[in-house]
Amino acid sequence: xxxxxxxxFRYTIxxxxxxxxxxxxxxxxxxxxxxxxxxxxxxxxAAFNESLQRYFPAAAKKTLxxxxxxxxxxxxxxxxxxxxxxxxxxxxxxxxxxxxxxPSFFKDICLLAWTNNxxxxxx
Numbered sequence: 001x002x003x004x005x006x007x008x009f010r011y012t013i014x015x016x017x018x019x020x021x022x023x024x025x026x027x028x029x030x031x032x033x034x035x036x037x038x039x040x041x042x043x044x045x046a047a048f049n050e051s052l053q054r055y056f057p058a059a060a061k062k063t064l065x066x067x068x069x070x071x072x073x074x075x076x077x078x079x080x081x082x083x084x085x086x087x088x089x090x091x092x093x094x095x096x097x098x099x100x101x102x103p104s105f106f107k108d109i110c111l112l113a114w115t116n117n118x119x120x121x122x123x
Contacts, residue, residue: 023102028055029072030096033079037089044079044087048072076109 036047049064056063072078078093096105 025067025071026076026096026102026105027100028052029067029076029078030093033072033089033093034097037079038086041081041085041087044081076105077112 032048032051036044036051039047045065045068048068049061052064052067053059076092077090079087079089081087092105092108096102
């Protein structure tokens with residue numbers, strides 16, 4: 001089957017300085033989330049930042065917030081907050097904690113992205 005660029009898309013999993021540390025950060029995020037959920041969003045936010053600060057003592061609040069919201073939260077979907085404001089761990093993160101299978105973790109993210117992309121194209 002010849003390559004057809006219109007049938008392909010590229011998905012960047014992580015950017016910036018953290019991309020070189022992702023093998024170490026992913027299990028760290030998972031442990032922090034497991035140890036601090038379920039809890040009210042404000043409590044979770046503070047606990048996540050405080051826990052991560054132990055590993056990055058020189059990190060600014062903005063950097064810690066970015067790790068929590070943009071990387072662990074939005075990009076990796078490792079936790080979610082319900083309509084009552086309670087933050088909890090996702091099944092994807094629980095599976096990662098059980099088997100530490102990082103390729104499977106990222107395949108799940110890519111499958112979800114591909115599935116959502118297909119739904120958009122079909123509508």
